[in-house]
Amino acid sequence: MKMIEKAVRKYGFFPYYTEQISSHLFRVSDGRHDYALKKSRLTEETVHLWEHVYHQAHALQLKNILPVYLTVDSKLYAWVDGIYYYMTPWKKSNSPNNQEEVRDVFRTIGEVHAKTKQTQSIDAHSVHNRFSDYRSQCRNFQDTLLDFVKQFEQNRFMSPFELQVCTHYHVLVNVITELDAQVAHFIDAWEENSAWSYCLCHGNLNVEHILSHHQPHIINWEKASYDNPIIDLTAFLKNQVRYYDQSPEDMAELFPSYSHRNPLDEKEWHLLLIHLLDPGHYIQLIEGYISAQSGHSMIAQQKMLQHAFRQLQLGLDWSLRLKSDIAPDSETHAES
Known part of the structure; x- marks a missing residue:
């Protein structure tokens, strides 16, 4: 000491x-x-x-x-x-765990992003090429998952993890189809408007770094950067939907507390959905299981797979809401 x-x-x-x-x-x-x-x-x-x-x-x-x-x-x-x-x-470390506290957190993040927000123009050609390459990669995801399912179905008795992957497969097909569509929409939106927002981002935003005693306080800014606000939003949403009880519907109801303070433009909405729909982590978990190098028990691997699946379900649910013109920041959701 x-x-x-x-x-x-x-x-x-x-x-x-x-x-x-x-x-x-x-x-x-x-x-x-x-x-x-x-x-x-x-x-x-x-x-x-x-x-x-x-x-x-x-x-x-x-x-x-x-x-x-x-x-x-x-x-x-x-x-x-x-x-x-x-x-x-020294503050009591009550992590936000109910809807009102999570709503306050969204409000707080929105204020930080809005007050530090700036814009600049970025070369649309380079962005187009990068996301076109990513779109090509997305098209391989479905073949990769289908190969996993075929491999597991050849086993006389599937393990709980393998059965879980096979059960998820039909949803993952929809996720990958929607991901491809969102990448295409993002590229189109970018070509129409190349203005890019950046603001102060926490860099590791999760409930462990938010103290919710009387009012939210964000701590541990050691990984701070100036970047697009989607970086923080993706981290927080993934953490909430993976490890806590908030459903996609809950998140949609609470999100206006953020978007009323820092509204997202069309391409940012598509970018947020791209992050949420990306099955990369889900596929990595399966690869770790197959290689037997994950270092986790079967139960732990099942939990991690389910957490990753919940994130993909959030992205799919929000994509469907946007298609129905009921975006999570719709005016029909009243902010309390």
Whole structure:
């Protein structure tokens, strides 16, 4: 704990009590107040953008970005033996788990994206080529999955995992068909409007990095970047639908809290659906099972496969909503 003591001293007080919460998080008390000390994974290359997050939060009044304390020499971090530490207020770590809390999280993400949003024009030709190549790859997905199903069906007794893949197959066919259509729509929308939005993105947005006590606070901006908002939305939606109880219908009902603050244009909607419909992770899980190199038990592999399938179901459900002119950010969904 010597390094922790050195880091805390950079903030001008001696810890009265220190509790190690995890390998990178410490709860520190001076006898009156509690603080969270984070042993970060920041590097010399990433620390400057991390600092920029907090300068932006101050300048733009992004109150849902949990602030960091200044050291005695007015720095945002304490550098001790080659490691960057930073200190924040200690907040109860209630992850958002009900609809109202998730709605608040969408609202918070939307505000950060909207207040830091900028646009630029990108060469449409290069984007067209990249997504045309991806579309060709998508067309091979169905053959790959069909080969897996044929292989499993040759077994006299299928394992639970193999049976799960065969049961999912008819849905995956629809997913891949819809993915191909969304890529085509994205290319068409891009050729009509090459303006590209980018904003401050968290880079690893999930409920573990959101404290929902009275109001949401987003923590751990160590992987922050300036990118299209779809990067954050995809990460959060995948996490929610894989590991929590929100259904596609729940997500559609809650999403207007985001889109009322930072509306997505047509090509961003198609890009979001492309990310959600991408079966790459699902296929990787099957390949890991076949090669027997996943390192997980049968039950664990089944759970991971089901989680990946839930993500694809979300993409398929939202695609159908858009086709029916009932997009998840439709005005018919009232924001509370």
